[in-house]
Amino acid sequence: MIRRAAAVVFAIALLYPLAGLFAPVGPWRWGGTETAGAVWISLSLTGIAMVIVVVLGTPMALYVARSSTRERLWWQAVLLISVLLPPLALGILLSLAFGPHALGAFLDRFGLQMTNTPLAFVVTQTYVSIGYYVLGAIAALDGVSPRLELQGRLLGHGPWSVFWRITFPLARLGFAVALSLAWVRSLTEFGAIVITAYYPAGMPVALWTNLENFGLPAVMPLLLVFLLTALPLPWLAHILAQRRFARA
Protein backbone atom coordinates (compact mmCIF):
# COMPACT_ATOMS: atom_id res chain seq x y z
CA MET A 1 0.00 0.00 0.00
CA ILE A 2 2.79 2.39 0.96
CA ARG A 3 4.72 1.42 -2.17
CA ARG A 4 1.68 2.09 -4.34
CA ALA A 5 1.19 5.48 -2.68
CA ALA A 6 4.85 6.27 -3.34
CA ALA A 7 4.37 5.28 -7.00
CA VAL A 8 1.35 7.57 -7.23
CA VAL A 9 3.36 10.45 -5.79
CA PHE A 10 6.12 9.71 -8.28
CA ALA A 11 3.67 9.72 -11.20
CA ILE A 12 2.07 12.98 -10.06
CA ALA A 13 5.50 14.59 -9.77
CA LEU A 14 6.39 13.24 -13.22
CA LEU A 15 3.29 14.70 -14.84
CA TYR A 16 3.37 17.90 -12.78
CA PRO A 17 4.90 20.02 -15.60
CA LEU A 18 1.61 19.56 -17.51
CA ALA A 19 -0.01 21.70 -14.81
CA GLY A 20 1.72 24.57 -16.56
CA LEU A 21 -1.06 24.43 -19.16
CA PHE A 22 -3.39 25.84 -16.51
CA ALA A 23 -1.00 28.59 -15.33
CA PRO A 24 -2.53 32.11 -15.11
CA VAL A 25 -0.65 33.64 -18.03
CA GLY A 26 -3.56 35.77 -19.17
CA PRO A 27 -5.96 35.16 -22.07
CA TRP A 28 -4.46 32.79 -24.67
CA ARG A 29 -3.72 34.51 -27.93
CA TRP A 30 -4.54 32.24 -30.87
CA GLY A 31 -2.22 32.97 -33.74
CA GLY A 32 -4.67 32.00 -36.48
CA THR A 33 -3.04 31.33 -39.82
CA GLU A 34 0.45 31.69 -38.37
CA THR A 35 -0.16 28.87 -35.86
CA ALA A 36 -1.89 26.74 -38.46
CA GLY A 37 1.04 27.30 -40.83
CA ALA A 38 3.58 26.14 -38.24
CA VAL A 39 1.47 23.06 -37.48
CA TRP A 40 1.12 22.25 -41.18
CA ILE A 41 4.85 22.69 -41.83
CA SER A 42 5.78 20.48 -38.89
CA LEU A 43 3.29 17.71 -39.64
CA SER A 44 3.79 17.57 -43.40
CA LEU A 45 7.58 17.78 -43.38
CA THR A 46 7.86 15.36 -40.46
CA GLY A 47 5.60 13.00 -42.40
CA ILE A 48 7.95 13.17 -45.39
CA ALA A 49 10.94 12.64 -43.11
CA MET A 50 9.28 9.57 -41.57
CA VAL A 51 8.73 8.03 -45.02
CA ILE A 52 12.44 8.48 -45.72
CA VAL A 53 13.34 7.09 -42.27
CA VAL A 54 11.24 3.96 -42.83
CA VAL A 55 12.36 3.38 -46.43
CA LEU A 56 16.06 3.76 -45.61
CA GLY A 57 16.03 2.55 -42.03
CA THR A 58 14.09 -0.71 -42.35
CA PRO A 59 16.51 -2.49 -44.73
CA MET A 60 19.41 -1.26 -42.57
CA ALA A 61 17.74 -2.65 -39.43
CA LEU A 62 17.10 -5.98 -41.19
CA TYR A 63 20.71 -6.20 -42.27
CA VAL A 64 22.14 -5.34 -38.85
CA ALA A 65 19.71 -7.58 -36.96
CA ARG A 66 20.72 -10.62 -39.03
CA SER A 67 24.47 -9.92 -39.17
CA SER A 68 27.13 -11.59 -37.02
CA THR A 69 27.63 -10.40 -33.44
CA ARG A 70 30.91 -8.68 -34.22
CA GLU A 71 29.61 -6.87 -37.29
CA ARG A 72 26.43 -5.92 -35.47
CA LEU A 73 28.40 -4.25 -32.66
CA TRP A 74 30.21 -2.14 -35.22
CA TRP A 75 27.01 -1.00 -36.92
CA GLN A 76 25.33 -0.26 -33.61
CA ALA A 77 28.28 1.88 -32.58
CA VAL A 78 27.81 3.89 -35.77
CA LEU A 79 24.08 4.26 -35.16
CA LEU A 80 24.65 5.31 -31.57
CA ILE A 81 26.87 8.17 -32.69
CA SER A 82 23.98 9.69 -34.61
CA VAL A 83 21.68 9.23 -31.60
CA LEU A 84 24.10 10.62 -29.05
CA LEU A 85 25.15 13.74 -30.97
CA PRO A 86 23.83 16.82 -29.11
CA PRO A 87 21.16 18.42 -31.35
CA LEU A 88 22.83 21.80 -31.47
CA ALA A 89 26.13 20.20 -32.44
CA LEU A 90 24.37 18.14 -35.10
CA GLY A 91 22.77 21.28 -36.51
CA ILE A 92 26.12 23.04 -36.76
CA LEU A 93 27.77 19.96 -38.29
CA LEU A 94 24.93 19.57 -40.82
CA SER A 95 25.11 23.21 -41.87
CA LEU A 96 28.89 22.85 -42.35
CA ALA A 97 28.72 19.46 -44.08
CA PHE A 98 25.98 20.64 -46.44
CA GLY A 99 27.39 24.17 -46.61
CA PRO A 100 28.78 26.03 -49.63
CA HIS A 101 32.30 24.66 -49.11
CA ALA A 102 31.16 21.05 -49.06
CA LEU A 103 28.25 19.06 -50.50
CA GLY A 104 26.07 22.18 -50.54
CA ALA A 105 27.91 23.64 -53.55
CA PHE A 106 27.25 20.48 -55.53
CA LEU A 107 23.58 20.36 -54.55
CA ASP A 108 23.23 24.07 -55.31
CA ARG A 109 23.99 23.31 -58.96
CA PHE A 110 20.73 21.37 -59.06
CA GLY A 111 18.83 24.12 -57.29
CA LEU A 112 18.79 22.27 -53.98
CA GLN A 113 19.32 24.79 -51.18
CA MET A 114 20.39 23.23 -47.91
CA THR A 115 19.72 26.18 -45.63
CA ASN A 116 16.34 27.53 -44.54
CA THR A 117 14.33 25.46 -46.99
CA PRO A 118 11.86 22.59 -46.63
CA LEU A 119 14.61 20.32 -47.95
CA ALA A 120 16.96 21.40 -45.15
CA PHE A 121 14.11 20.84 -42.68
CA VAL A 122 13.44 17.30 -43.89
CA VAL A 123 17.12 16.35 -44.11
CA THR A 124 17.73 17.59 -40.56
CA GLN A 125 14.70 15.73 -39.23
CA THR A 126 15.81 12.57 -40.97
CA TYR A 127 19.29 12.83 -39.43
CA VAL A 128 18.01 13.42 -35.90
CA SER A 129 15.54 10.55 -35.94
CA ILE A 130 16.77 7.74 -38.19
CA GLY A 131 19.19 6.35 -35.59
CA TYR A 132 16.35 5.99 -33.08
CA TYR A 133 14.20 4.22 -35.65
CA VAL A 134 16.91 1.80 -36.78
CA LEU A 135 17.96 0.88 -33.22
CA GLY A 136 14.32 0.38 -32.24
CA ALA A 137 13.63 -1.68 -35.35
CA ILE A 138 16.68 -3.88 -34.62
CA ALA A 139 15.29 -4.53 -31.12
CA ALA A 140 11.93 -5.42 -32.69
CA LEU A 141 13.58 -7.81 -35.15
CA ASP A 142 15.52 -9.45 -32.32
CA GLY A 143 12.19 -10.72 -31.07
CA VAL A 144 11.64 -12.73 -34.26
CA SER A 145 13.52 -16.03 -34.35
CA PRO A 146 15.62 -16.47 -37.50
CA ARG A 147 14.44 -20.12 -37.40
CA LEU A 148 10.94 -18.95 -38.30
CA GLU A 149 12.28 -17.03 -41.28
CA LEU A 150 14.32 -20.08 -42.30
CA GLN A 151 11.21 -22.27 -42.17
CA GLY A 152 9.27 -19.69 -44.15
CA ARG A 153 11.88 -19.72 -46.89
CA LEU A 154 12.13 -23.52 -46.94
CA LEU A 155 8.36 -23.54 -47.37
CA GLY A 156 8.86 -21.79 -50.68
CA HIS A 157 8.56 -18.11 -49.82
CA GLY A 158 11.16 -15.61 -51.02
CA PRO A 159 12.78 -13.05 -48.69
CA TRP A 160 10.20 -10.35 -49.44
CA SER A 161 7.26 -12.68 -48.83
CA VAL A 162 8.85 -13.97 -45.61
CA PHE A 163 9.28 -10.40 -44.39
CA TRP A 164 5.63 -9.50 -44.99
CA ARG A 165 4.13 -12.79 -43.82
CA ILE A 166 6.36 -13.64 -40.86
CA THR A 167 8.87 -11.01 -39.81
CA PHE A 168 6.73 -7.90 -40.02
CA PRO A 169 3.58 -9.30 -38.37
CA LEU A 170 5.65 -10.58 -35.45
CA ALA A 171 7.66 -7.36 -35.09
CA ARG A 172 5.02 -4.83 -36.05
CA LEU A 173 4.47 -3.36 -32.61
CA GLY A 174 8.20 -2.97 -32.11
CA PHE A 175 8.36 -1.23 -35.48
CA ALA A 176 5.49 1.03 -34.39
CA VAL A 177 7.33 1.91 -31.17
CA ALA A 178 10.50 2.65 -33.14
CA LEU A 179 8.61 4.82 -35.62
CA SER A 180 6.79 6.67 -32.86
CA LEU A 181 10.10 7.45 -31.16
CA ALA A 182 11.48 8.73 -34.45
CA TRP A 183 8.29 10.75 -35.00
CA VAL A 184 8.40 12.49 -31.65
CA ARG A 185 12.15 13.02 -31.89
CA SER A 186 11.73 14.57 -35.31
CA LEU A 187 8.61 16.63 -34.64
CA THR A 188 9.97 18.15 -31.45
CA GLU A 189 13.48 18.83 -32.75
CA PHE A 190 14.62 22.36 -32.04
CA GLY A 191 18.38 22.51 -31.51
CA ALA A 192 19.42 21.24 -34.95
CA ILE A 193 16.47 22.72 -36.86
CA VAL A 194 17.04 26.22 -35.50
CA ILE A 195 20.50 26.14 -37.12
CA THR A 196 19.67 24.54 -40.46
CA ALA A 197 16.04 25.52 -41.08
CA TYR A 198 14.93 28.53 -39.07
CA TYR A 199 12.59 29.03 -42.00
CA PRO A 200 10.13 27.54 -42.77
CA ALA A 201 9.25 27.72 -39.08
CA GLY A 202 7.77 24.52 -37.73
CA MET A 203 6.15 24.26 -34.32
CA PRO A 204 9.30 24.23 -32.14
CA VAL A 205 10.80 27.29 -33.84
CA ALA A 206 7.41 29.07 -33.91
CA LEU A 207 7.06 28.39 -30.18
CA TRP A 208 10.43 29.95 -29.57
CA THR A 209 9.82 33.03 -31.71
CA ASN A 210 6.32 33.52 -30.25
CA LEU A 211 7.76 33.34 -26.76
CA GLU A 212 10.47 35.83 -27.65
CA ASN A 213 8.19 38.26 -29.49
CA PHE A 214 4.81 38.02 -27.80
CA GLY A 215 5.22 36.24 -24.47
CA LEU A 216 3.43 33.29 -22.88
CA PRO A 217 -0.20 34.04 -23.97
CA ALA A 218 0.90 33.67 -27.60
CA VAL A 219 2.76 30.45 -26.87
CA MET A 220 0.12 28.47 -24.99
CA PRO A 221 -2.23 27.54 -27.89
CA LEU A 222 0.65 26.34 -30.04
CA LEU A 223 2.10 24.51 -27.05
CA LEU A 224 -1.18 22.64 -26.61
CA VAL A 225 -1.34 21.73 -30.31
CA PHE A 226 2.31 20.70 -30.12
CA LEU A 227 1.61 18.28 -27.27
CA LEU A 228 -1.52 16.91 -28.92
CA THR A 229 0.31 16.13 -32.16
CA ALA A 230 3.55 14.84 -30.65
CA LEU A 231 2.33 12.63 -27.81
CA PRO A 232 -0.59 10.38 -28.87
CA LEU A 233 1.22 8.25 -31.48
CA PRO A 234 4.19 7.18 -29.33
CA TRP A 235 1.99 6.88 -26.26
CA LEU A 236 -0.46 4.57 -28.01
CA ALA A 237 2.31 2.49 -29.60
CA HIS A 238 3.96 1.96 -26.21
CA ILE A 239 0.69 1.04 -24.53
CA LEU A 240 -0.10 -1.51 -27.28
CA ALA A 241 3.40 -2.95 -27.07
CA GLN A 242 3.16 -3.29 -23.29
CA ARG A 243 -0.23 -5.00 -23.62
CA ARG A 244 1.27 -7.47 -26.03
CA PHE A 245 4.20 -8.24 -23.74
CA ALA A 246 1.80 -8.62 -20.80
CA ARG A 247 -0.17 -11.21 -22.80
CA ALA A 248 2.91 -13.13 -23.95
Add this chain to the structure above:
Amino acid sequence: MLDARVVKRREGFTVDVSLRVAAGEACGLFGASGAGKSTVLACLAGAETPDDGVIRLDELTLFPPPLPLHRRPIGYLTQDASLFPHLDVSQNVRFGLSNGVAGGSEDWIAELREKLQIGSIWHQPAHAISGGQARRVALARMLARRPRLVLLDEPFSGLDRHLVRELIAAIAEWHALLGFALLVVDHDAEVLARICPRALAIEEGRVVQSGAWDALRAQPATPLLAQLLAPL
Protein backbone atom coordinates in the same frame (compact mmCIF):
# COMPACT_ATOMS: atom_id res chain seq x y z
CA MET B 1 18.77 -38.76 -55.57
CA LEU B 2 20.71 -36.67 -53.07
CA ASP B 3 24.39 -36.70 -53.90
CA ALA B 4 26.46 -34.51 -51.60
CA ARG B 5 29.81 -33.77 -50.12
CA VAL B 6 29.62 -31.26 -47.29
CA VAL B 7 32.73 -29.55 -45.94
CA LYS B 8 32.26 -27.13 -43.07
CA ARG B 9 34.88 -25.88 -40.64
CA ARG B 10 33.91 -26.14 -37.00
CA GLU B 11 35.83 -25.17 -33.90
CA GLY B 12 38.24 -28.04 -33.27
CA PHE B 13 37.55 -30.07 -36.44
CA THR B 14 36.26 -29.90 -39.98
CA VAL B 15 33.09 -31.67 -40.99
CA ASP B 16 33.70 -33.54 -44.24
CA VAL B 17 30.91 -35.93 -45.09
CA SER B 18 29.94 -37.49 -48.41
CA LEU B 19 26.60 -39.19 -48.80
CA ARG B 20 24.10 -40.46 -51.33
CA VAL B 21 20.46 -41.07 -50.65
CA ALA B 22 18.21 -42.24 -53.45
CA ALA B 23 14.58 -41.21 -53.85
CA GLY B 24 12.47 -43.42 -51.61
CA GLU B 25 15.48 -44.38 -49.50
CA ALA B 26 15.98 -43.54 -45.81
CA CYS B 27 19.40 -43.01 -44.26
CA GLY B 28 20.36 -42.20 -40.69
CA LEU B 29 23.20 -40.01 -39.47
CA PHE B 30 24.33 -41.40 -36.18
CA GLY B 31 26.93 -40.25 -33.70
CA ALA B 32 27.62 -38.59 -30.38
CA SER B 33 26.50 -35.04 -29.61
CA GLY B 34 28.72 -32.47 -31.32
CA ALA B 35 29.97 -34.91 -33.98
CA GLY B 36 28.75 -32.67 -36.81
CA LYS B 37 25.52 -34.46 -37.76
CA SER B 38 23.29 -31.40 -37.46
CA THR B 39 25.85 -29.31 -39.34
CA VAL B 40 25.51 -31.65 -42.31
CA LEU B 41 21.73 -31.31 -42.25
CA ALA B 42 21.88 -27.52 -41.82
CA CYS B 43 24.20 -27.28 -44.85
CA LEU B 44 21.91 -29.48 -46.94
CA ALA B 45 18.88 -27.40 -45.96
CA GLY B 46 20.70 -24.13 -46.61
CA ALA B 47 20.54 -22.89 -43.03
CA GLU B 48 24.36 -22.86 -43.15
CA THR B 49 26.64 -22.41 -46.15
CA PRO B 50 29.32 -25.12 -46.61
CA ASP B 51 32.93 -24.01 -46.93
CA ASP B 52 33.45 -26.51 -49.72
CA GLY B 53 31.88 -29.50 -51.41
CA VAL B 54 28.95 -30.02 -53.71
CA ILE B 55 25.30 -30.75 -53.09
CA ARG B 56 23.00 -32.06 -55.81
CA LEU B 57 19.40 -33.15 -55.60
CA ASP B 58 18.34 -34.84 -58.83
CA GLU B 59 18.89 -32.22 -61.54
CA LEU B 60 19.20 -29.34 -59.04
CA THR B 61 22.54 -28.05 -57.80
CA LEU B 62 22.02 -26.76 -54.27
CA PHE B 63 25.69 -25.85 -53.79
CA PRO B 64 27.82 -24.25 -55.20
CA PRO B 65 26.57 -21.61 -55.65
CA PRO B 66 24.03 -21.75 -52.84
CA LEU B 67 20.55 -22.14 -54.31
CA PRO B 68 18.11 -19.71 -52.61
CA LEU B 69 16.27 -21.52 -49.85
CA HIS B 70 12.82 -20.94 -51.28
CA ARG B 71 13.80 -22.80 -54.46
CA ARG B 72 14.89 -25.94 -52.60
CA PRO B 73 12.28 -28.72 -52.59
CA ILE B 74 13.33 -29.67 -49.08
CA GLY B 75 11.48 -30.29 -45.85
CA TYR B 76 13.52 -29.60 -42.72
CA LEU B 77 12.21 -30.47 -39.29
CA THR B 78 14.14 -29.95 -36.09
CA GLN B 79 13.33 -30.52 -32.42
CA ASP B 80 12.05 -26.94 -32.42
CA ALA B 81 8.75 -27.09 -34.33
CA SER B 82 9.16 -23.42 -35.36
CA LEU B 83 5.46 -22.87 -35.97
CA PHE B 84 4.46 -19.34 -36.90
CA PRO B 85 2.92 -18.12 -33.64
CA HIS B 86 0.75 -15.41 -35.20
CA LEU B 87 -1.05 -17.92 -37.43
CA ASP B 88 -3.46 -20.68 -36.52
CA VAL B 89 -2.78 -24.36 -37.15
CA SER B 90 -4.51 -24.48 -40.53
CA GLN B 91 -2.64 -21.39 -41.75
CA ASN B 92 0.62 -22.97 -40.63
CA VAL B 93 -0.09 -26.21 -42.49
CA ARG B 94 -1.11 -24.33 -45.64
CA PHE B 95 1.78 -21.84 -45.45
CA GLY B 96 3.91 -23.68 -48.00
CA LEU B 97 0.98 -23.83 -50.41
CA SER B 98 0.25 -20.11 -50.28
CA ASN B 99 3.14 -18.94 -52.41
CA GLY B 100 1.32 -19.56 -55.66
CA VAL B 101 3.93 -22.08 -56.80
CA ALA B 102 3.65 -25.27 -54.78
CA GLY B 103 0.96 -27.73 -55.72
CA GLY B 104 -1.46 -29.11 -53.18
CA SER B 105 -4.99 -30.22 -52.86
CA GLU B 106 -7.70 -30.09 -50.24
CA ASP B 107 -7.77 -33.90 -50.17
CA TRP B 108 -4.11 -34.02 -49.34
CA ILE B 109 -4.45 -31.44 -46.58
CA ALA B 110 -7.47 -33.32 -45.20
CA GLU B 111 -5.48 -36.55 -45.19
CA LEU B 112 -2.60 -34.95 -43.29
CA ARG B 113 -5.02 -33.40 -40.82
CA GLU B 114 -6.74 -36.70 -40.18
CA LYS B 115 -3.71 -38.98 -39.97
CA LEU B 116 -1.78 -36.61 -37.74
CA GLN B 117 -4.87 -36.05 -35.57
CA ILE B 118 -4.75 -32.29 -35.67
CA GLY B 119 -8.36 -31.71 -36.71
CA SER B 120 -9.43 -30.77 -33.19
CA ILE B 121 -6.87 -27.96 -33.02
CA TRP B 122 -7.22 -26.91 -36.69
CA HIS B 123 -8.32 -23.35 -35.92
CA GLN B 124 -6.40 -22.85 -32.69
CA PRO B 125 -3.56 -20.32 -32.59
CA ALA B 126 -0.22 -22.07 -33.03
CA HIS B 127 1.15 -20.53 -29.84
CA ALA B 128 -1.63 -22.11 -27.79
CA ILE B 129 -1.04 -25.80 -28.59
CA SER B 130 1.15 -28.31 -26.74
CA GLY B 131 4.69 -29.32 -27.72
CA GLY B 132 3.57 -32.72 -29.03
CA GLN B 133 0.78 -31.16 -31.09
CA ALA B 134 3.22 -28.57 -32.43
CA ARG B 135 5.50 -31.35 -33.67
CA ARG B 136 2.57 -32.98 -35.52
CA VAL B 137 1.59 -29.65 -37.08
CA ALA B 138 5.19 -29.00 -38.13
CA LEU B 139 5.28 -32.43 -39.79
CA ALA B 140 2.00 -31.73 -41.61
CA ARG B 141 3.27 -28.31 -42.73
CA MET B 142 6.46 -29.85 -44.09
CA LEU B 143 4.72 -32.71 -45.92
CA ALA B 144 1.99 -30.47 -47.37
CA ARG B 145 4.45 -29.31 -50.02
CA ARG B 146 5.44 -32.88 -50.95
CA PRO B 147 9.19 -32.25 -50.65
CA ARG B 148 11.66 -34.36 -52.61
CA LEU B 149 14.13 -34.47 -49.73
CA VAL B 150 13.18 -34.58 -46.05
CA LEU B 151 15.73 -33.74 -43.37
CA LEU B 152 14.82 -34.59 -39.78
CA ASP B 153 17.14 -33.31 -37.06
CA GLU B 154 16.30 -35.08 -33.80
CA PRO B 155 12.60 -34.53 -34.42
CA PHE B 156 11.49 -36.75 -31.55
CA SER B 157 13.55 -35.38 -28.67
CA GLY B 158 11.50 -34.41 -25.67
CA LEU B 159 8.44 -36.39 -26.77
CA ASP B 160 6.92 -39.35 -24.92
CA ARG B 161 7.43 -42.87 -26.32
CA HIS B 162 3.82 -43.19 -27.41
CA LEU B 163 3.97 -40.06 -29.54
CA VAL B 164 7.38 -41.00 -30.93
CA ARG B 165 5.95 -44.35 -32.07
CA GLU B 166 3.01 -42.59 -33.72
CA LEU B 167 5.19 -40.08 -35.52
CA ILE B 168 7.62 -42.73 -36.70
CA ALA B 169 4.72 -44.74 -38.15
CA ALA B 170 3.35 -41.62 -39.87
CA ILE B 171 6.74 -40.70 -41.36
CA ALA B 172 7.33 -44.26 -42.56
CA GLU B 173 3.91 -44.34 -44.21
CA TRP B 174 4.34 -41.05 -46.04
CA HIS B 175 7.90 -41.90 -46.95
CA ALA B 176 6.61 -44.99 -48.73
CA LEU B 177 3.74 -43.04 -50.29
CA LEU B 178 5.58 -39.92 -51.47
CA GLY B 179 8.96 -41.49 -52.22
CA PHE B 180 11.11 -38.65 -50.93
CA ALA B 181 14.75 -39.14 -49.98
CA LEU B 182 14.90 -39.17 -46.18
CA LEU B 183 17.86 -38.26 -43.98
CA VAL B 184 17.42 -38.47 -40.23
CA VAL B 185 19.75 -37.36 -37.44
CA ASP B 186 19.37 -38.79 -33.98
CA HIS B 187 21.63 -39.92 -31.18
CA ASP B 188 19.21 -42.73 -30.28
CA ALA B 189 20.10 -45.76 -32.43
CA GLU B 190 16.89 -47.53 -31.52
CA VAL B 191 14.72 -44.68 -32.81
CA LEU B 192 16.87 -44.20 -35.90
CA ALA B 193 16.81 -47.91 -36.79
CA ARG B 194 13.00 -47.88 -36.82
CA ILE B 195 12.98 -45.40 -39.72
CA CYS B 196 16.25 -45.97 -41.54
CA PRO B 197 17.50 -49.40 -42.67
CA ARG B 198 21.04 -48.02 -42.95
CA ALA B 199 23.14 -45.33 -41.34
CA LEU B 200 26.33 -43.35 -41.51
CA ALA B 201 28.22 -43.21 -38.22
CA ILE B 202 30.00 -39.87 -37.72
CA GLU B 203 32.77 -38.91 -35.34
CA GLU B 204 34.40 -35.48 -35.28
CA GLY B 205 32.94 -34.62 -38.66
CA ARG B 206 34.04 -37.79 -40.50
CA VAL B 207 32.13 -40.89 -41.51
CA VAL B 208 33.75 -43.72 -39.60
CA GLN B 209 31.40 -46.46 -40.77
CA SER B 210 28.35 -46.92 -42.93
CA GLY B 211 25.96 -49.73 -43.65
CA ALA B 212 23.02 -51.64 -42.28
CA TRP B 213 22.40 -51.54 -38.54
CA ASP B 214 23.19 -55.21 -38.08
CA ALA B 215 26.61 -54.70 -39.65
CA LEU B 216 27.29 -51.62 -37.52
CA ARG B 217 26.29 -53.46 -34.35
CA ALA B 218 28.21 -56.60 -35.26
CA GLN B 219 31.49 -54.85 -35.92
CA PRO B 220 31.57 -51.20 -34.81
CA ALA B 221 34.53 -49.36 -36.32
CA THR B 222 35.48 -47.37 -33.23
CA PRO B 223 35.22 -47.81 -29.45
CA LEU B 224 32.94 -44.76 -29.24
CA LEU B 225 30.58 -46.19 -31.83
CA ALA B 226 30.55 -49.48 -29.93
CA GLN B 227 29.58 -47.61 -26.79
CA LEU B 228 26.84 -45.66 -28.55
CA LEU B 229 25.38 -48.83 -30.08
CA ALA B 230 25.58 -50.91 -26.90
CA PRO B 231 22.30 -51.46 -25.05
CA LEU B 232 21.94 -49.58 -21.76
